[in-house]
Amino acid sequence: MAAENVVEFTDLPVKRPREEEEEEEEQTNGVSNDAVSTLPNDPQYPGISAVIPGWFSEISPMWPGEAHSLKVEKILFQGKSDYQNVMVFQSSTYGKVLVLDGVIQLTERDECAYQEMITHLPLCSISNPKKVLVIGGGDGGVLREVARHASVEKIDICEIDKMVVDVSKQFFPDIAVGFEDPRVTLTVGDGVAFLKNVPEGTYDAVIVDSSDPIGPAQELFEKPFFASVAKALRPGGVVCTQAESIWLHMHIIEDIVANCRQIFKGSINYAWTTVPTYPSGMIGFMLCSTEGPLVDFKHPVNPINENDSQQSRPLKFYNSEIHTAAFCLPSFAKRKIGSKTN
Amino acid sequence: MAAENVVEFTDLPVKRPREEEEEEEEQTNGVSNDAVSTLPNDPQYPGISAVIPGWFSEISPMWPGEAHSLKVEKILFQGKSDYQNVMVFQSSTYGKVLVLDGVIQLTERDECAYQEMITHLPLCSISNPKKVLVIGGGDGGVLREVARHASVEKIDICEIDKMVVDVSKQFFPDIAVGFEDPRVTLTVGDGVAFLKNVPEGTYDAVIVDSSDPIGPAQELFEKPFFASVAKALRPGGVVCTQAESIWLHMHIIEDIVANCRQIFKGSINYAWTTVPTYPSGMIGFMLCSTEGPLVDFKHPVNPINENDSQQSRPLKFYNSEIHTAAFCLPSFAKRKIGSKTN
Numbered sequence: 001m002a003a004e005n006v007v008e009f010t011d012l013p014v015k016r017p018r019e020e021e022e023e024e025e026e027q028t029n030g031v032s033n034d035a036v037s038t039l040p041n042d043p044q045y046p047g048i049s050a051v052i053p054g055w056f057s058e059i060s061p062m063w064p065g066e067a068h069s070l071k072v073e074k075i076l077f078q079g080k081s082d083y084q085n086v087m088v089f090q091s092s093t094y095g096k097v098l099v100l101d102g103v104i105q106l107t108e109r110d111e112c113a114y115q116e117m118i119t120h121l122p123l124c125s126i127s128n129p130k131k132v133l134v135i136g137g138g139d140g141g142v143l144r145e146v147a148r149h150a151s152v153e154k155i156d157i158c159e160i161d162k163m164v165v166d167v168s169k170q171f172f173p174d175i176a177v178g179f180e181d182p183r184v185t186l187t188v189g190d191g192v193a194f195l196k197n198v199p200e201g202t203y204d205a206v207i208v209d210s211s212d213p214i215g216p217a218q219e220l221f222e223k224p225f226f227a228s229v230a231k232a233l234r235p236g237g238v239v240c241t242q243a244e245s246i247w248l249h250m251h252i253i254e255d256i257v258a259n260c261r262q263i264f265k266g267s268i269n270y271a272w273t274t275v276p277t278y279p280s281g282m283i284g285f286m287l288c289s290t291e292g293p294l295v296d297f298k299h300p301v302n303p304i305n306e307n308d309s310q311q312s313r314p315l316k317f318y319n320s321e322i323h324t325a326a327f328c329l330p331s332f333a334k335r336k337i338g339s340k341t342n
Numbered sequence: 343m344a345a346e347n348v349v350e351f352t353d354l355p356v357k358r359p360r361e362e363e364e365e366e367e368e369q370t371n372g373v374s375n376d377a378v379s380t381l382p383n384d385p386q387y388p389g390i391s392a393v394i395p396g397w398f399s400e401i402s403p404m405w406p407g408e409a410h411s412l413k414v415e416k417i418l419f420q421g422k423s424d425y426q427n428v429m430v431f432q433s434s435t436y437g438k439v440l441v442l443d444g445v446i447q448l449t450e451r452d453e454c455a456y457q458e459m460i461t462h463l464p465l466c467s468i469s470n471p472k473k474v475l476v477i478g479g480g481d482g483g484v485l486r487e488v489a490r491h492a493s494v495e496k497i498d499i500c501e502i503d504k505m506v507v508d509v510s511k512q513f514f515p516d517i518a519v520g521f522e523d524p525r526v527t528l529t530v531g532d533g534v535a536f537l538k539n540v541p542e543g544t545y546d547a548v549i550v551d552s553s554d555p556i557g558p559a560q561e562l563f564e565k566p567f568f569a570s571v572a573k574a575l576r577p578g579g580v581v582c583t584q585a586e587s588i589w590l591h592m593h594i595i596e597d598i599v600a601n602c603r604q605i606f607k608g609s610i611n612y613a614w615t616t617v618p619t620y621p622s623g624m625i626g627f628m629l630c631s632t633e634g635p636l637v638d639f640k641h642p643v644n645p646i647n648e649n650d651s652q653q654s655r656p657l658k659f660y661n662s663e664i665h666t667a668a669f670c671l672p673s674f675a676k677r678k679i680g681s682k683t684n
Contacts, residue, residue, distance in 0.1 A: 055409070064413075065435030067397070071407040093407030110589065113672065247452065247618045274616060274624050274672075276589045281623010282616050317672040325667035330455065330616075330659040 056089060056097070058104055062212055063248050063279040068104070070094055070277070076171055081163035083216045088171045094277060096171055098139060100164070100211055107277045111141055111175060112316035117273040117326065118285055119145035120318045122205045122240035123152075124300035125287070129204040130154065133232065135191035135220065137209035138164035143178025144313075146207070148304060156203075158187045158194040160216055192219050195228035203232050208241035213252065221256060226263040226288075235292025236266065243286040246272060246333040248279055256286050257340050264288035268341045269297045270333075271326035273317075285326075298327045398431060398439070400446055404554055405590050405621040410446070412436055412619070418513055423505035425558045430513045436619060438513055440481060442506070442553055449619045453483055453517060454658035459615040460627055461487035462660045463668065464547045464582035465494075466642035467629070471546040472496065475574065477533035477562065479551035480506035485520025486655075488549070490646060498545075500529045500536040502558055534561050537570035545574050550583035555594065563598060568605040568630075577634025578608065585628040588614060588675040590621055598628050599682050606630035610683045611639045612675075613668035615659075627668075640669045 057069040070091040077088040087099040095108025106114065119142050123129050131154045134142050138159030146155050159165055165186065168176040179186065187194060191208075206229050210217035219225055220241070229239050244252050253270065260268050266289030275283050289295035303320045329338060399411040412433040419430040429441040437450025448456065461484050465471050473496045476484050480501035488497050501507055507528065510518040521528065529536060533550075548571050552559035561567050562583070571581050586594050595612065602610050608631030617625050631637035645662045671680060 057411070065433060066413070067411040069399070069409040069411060091407060093405075112674075245618075247616070272616075274589070274614075274622075276587075276622035276624075278623075280616075280618035281620075282618075314673075316674045319670075319673050319676065321670040322672055325670035328661075328663040328667035330664055331656075331661045332454075332658045334661065 056091075056099070058099075058102065058279070060103060060212075060214075060279075062103075062214060066279070068277065068279065070097060070104075070107075077167055079163055079167070081161050083161045086161075086163050086167055088167055097277075098164075098168070098172065103212060104277050105211065106139060106141065106172075106175070108172070108174070110276050113273050113275045114278070114283060115141035115145050115175075116315060116318035117271070117322075118142060118207060118209060118240055118242065120148075120304055120315075121271055121285055121287060121297070121323060121326065122207060122238045123149050124302045124304055124320070124323060125295055125297045126204060126236070126238055127302050129302070131203045131205075132156070133158070133198070133203045133206045135195070135206065135208045135210065136160075136217065137207065138162075139168040139172060140165070140176040140178035142207055142209050143181060143184055144175065145178070147178060147181040147183065148315075149302075151302075152183060155181065155184045156187065157184060158189055158191045160188070160190050162188045192225055192228065195225070195232055198228075198232040200231050201234045201237075204234060204237050206233060206237070206239045208239065210242050212244070221252070221259075223259045223263065226259055230263050230288075230290050233290045235290055236295060237292070238287065238289045238295055238297075239264075241286045243270065243284040245278070245280040245282050246284060246329065247282065250333070250336055253284065253286075254336060254340075257337050260286055260288045261340055265291035267295045267297055269327055270329065270337055270341055271297070272329070273322075273326055298324050300324070398433075398441065400441075400444065400621070402445060402554075402556075402621075404445075404556060408621070410619065410621065412439060412446075412449070419509055421505055421509070423503050425503045428503075428505050428509055430509055439619075440506075440510070440514065445554060446619050447553065448481060448483065448514075448517070450514070450516070452618050455615050455617045456620070456625060457483035457487050457517075458657055458660035459613075459664075459668065460484060460549060460551060460582055460584065462490075462646055462657075463613055463627055463629060463639070463665060464549060464580045465491050466644045466646055466662070466665060467637055467639045468546060468578070468580055469644050471644070473545045473547075474498070475500070475540070475545045475548045477537070477548065477550045477552065478502070478559065479549065480504075481510040481514060482507070482518040482520035484549055484551045485523060485526055486517065487520070489520060489523040489525065490657075491644075493644075494525060497523065497526045498529065499526060500531055500533045502530070502532050504530045534567055534570065537567070537574055540570075540574040542573050543576045543579075546576060546579050548575060548579070548581045550581065552584050554586070563594070563601075565601045565605065568601055572605050572630075572632050575632045577632055578637060579634070580629065580631045580637055580639075581606070583628045585612065585626040587620070587622040587624050588626060588672065589624065592675070592678055595626065595628075596678060596682075599679050602628055602630045603682055607633035609637045609639055611669055612671065612679055612683055613639070614671070615664075615668055640666055642666070 055069045056072050057067045059067045073090040073092050075089045079086045084101045091097050097107045098105045128151045132146050134157040210220040213221040243256050269287045272284040287297045300323050397411045398414050399409045401409045415432040415434050417431045421428045426443045431439050433439050439449045440447045470493045474488050476499040552562040555563040611629045614626040629639045642665050
């Protein structure tokens with residue numbers, strides 16, 4: 001299979017790397033260690049919050065007062081890119097785990113839920129998607145899922161951090177396999193800048209696979225970014241963006257909904273899925289369409305058969321019933337955002 | 343409001359208390375402590391796994407290699423009943439937390455999801471429920487939810503551990519409020535034994551609000567217990583039982599489904615809901631009906647309006663759409679249990 005086309009994204013303004021407090025810390029890229037950090041804030045492993053000896057604990061001001069921890073068998077990679085701390089470890093029961101700035105991005109055991117839902121919720125909601133843009137998603141999992149759609153002719157991806165791509169190819173071959181599809185073109189660069197240069201109406205679908213709105217992904221939750229996405233979409237085109245948890249971040253979600261309501265003149269919907277290793281055990285998605293042919297996100301018009309796509313890698317999570325179910329919200333969330341969606 | 347009727351359940355065989363390795367440890371019931379255990383397995387707090395100083399960490403062989411932790415503001419209660427260790431603490435962001443044998447049973451912040459779903463999934467699936475039995479559920483939350491149904495005339499509850507009831511009344515008044523309904527009769531005793539003495543066909547619905555199948559709840563996952571439940575139900579009566587997580591315990595779930603398939607001759611369905619503080623962030627429910635009028639669990643015939651029941655305590659989580667959505671399973675779970683349910 002052909003390797004993907006790689007565009008080094010140097011001709012467009014790239015967001016400046018964040019000022020890091022830990023600037024003086026040594027980079028340990030590519031170093032594999034048998035020992036596991038056992039001290040809190042061990043400077044040898046800047047990305048690990050080793051508050052339980054031998055365990056990785058995810059502690060963040062985004063979810064104060066709680067932490068999910070995974071037992072570490074071995075730290076496989078620890079590096080510091082221009083944008084964030086990158087870590088891969090072998091967990092004892094969730095397979096290999098990718099961590100960015102101390103936050104779990106994926107585990108081999110449950111990545112299927114996130115990757116399949118963020119991809120097929122938008123792509124199964126429109127007929128015949130041909131051109132798809134992925135912002136973020138440097139691990140390749142969303143690409144792997146987009147590639148299941150035979151109608152798709154072109155898959156562009158813009159990931160800001162090349163280290164994420166490299167690390168995924170080295171440690172997560174079943175996820176990074178997405179890069180091997182010949183329809184894929186990788187641009188390493190800033191998604192915000194990339195979008196500004198996309199000709200109007202280029203894409204049928206845009207998938208924003210971002211980290212949380214603290215760190216390099218912050219701009220991906222703001223109105224100018226959504227306006228760029230809307231412009232890049234054809235009439236009746238769709239966007240799906242990672243949109244936090246209704247249990248933890250209702251205020252952020254209300255802001256996202258309000259921003260999208262102003263920018264997208266078609267449908268606006270919120271969906272969610274279970275992901276055990278994400279905070280509160282779930283993650284949400286904002287799905288919007290531009291003015292044009294009506295999109296009814298709750299009733300997929302382009303079903304993907306779990307048995308006839310990529311027989312060697314059947315869908316693990318997504319199906320048409322769970323697609324529709326994902327839009328049903330608990331009453332407390334419905335009261336906050338239900339009236340602002342459709 | 344009338345206090346509930348209490349039956350001390352001494353005339354029936356009661357399961358023997360477990361042999362505790364920590365038998366020699368002192369009971370500290372009712373003692374409130376400002377200090378928080380900071381040492382692993384601190385004998386002063388037998389119920390707390392204080393692997394993160396100042397935090398409660400939930401570590402169990404039921405979910406090896408992972409732990410969810412909550413920051414502890416203050417331990418409010420620490421006791422040892424005949425059946426289990428009981429602890430209540432004030433967390434910094436999830437309100438008060440009830441812990442049995444080191445496992446989180448509920449937090450004030452997310453208890454609504456579990457209590458409302460385990461109750462209204464069965465009760466909204468049949469017309470005009472009148473007699474309801476709750477097994478376990480000593481915190482009173484399920485009673486509070488059953489009481490929303492105006493058709494209900496009699497609510498029996500059989501909880502094995504009186505300490506759970508007492509602790510809930512003391513520390514969780516918004517949950518234990520369920521005991522204040524005049525339709526409630528509490529029996530302190532073993533649910534298995536209680537059921538053996540229930541006249542055939544007594545109840546419209548049985549709700550089994552049990553802890554995990556390690557410890558006092560073990561028998562509640564076995565076939566003789568399900569047979570007793572079926573006998574206690576009227577034709578076309580329904581049972582809803584806590585049934586673990588599809589991410590963690592598919593083998594247990596497959597066993598439960600197989601047992602229920604043999605015992606219940608009506609409908610057999612599996613549903614799930616998000617609960618952030620349960621392992622993997624979700625919990626499942628087994629819903630079955632006895633031979634008789636057909637029950638279609640996926641399409642509630644007895645909707646409860648979130649605005650017209652108990653105006654002062656509106657439903658926070660349950661609604662008719664999320665009822666139906668709860669039965670949609672991810673593909674990996676559907677392949678394992680979908681063909682065995684209906």
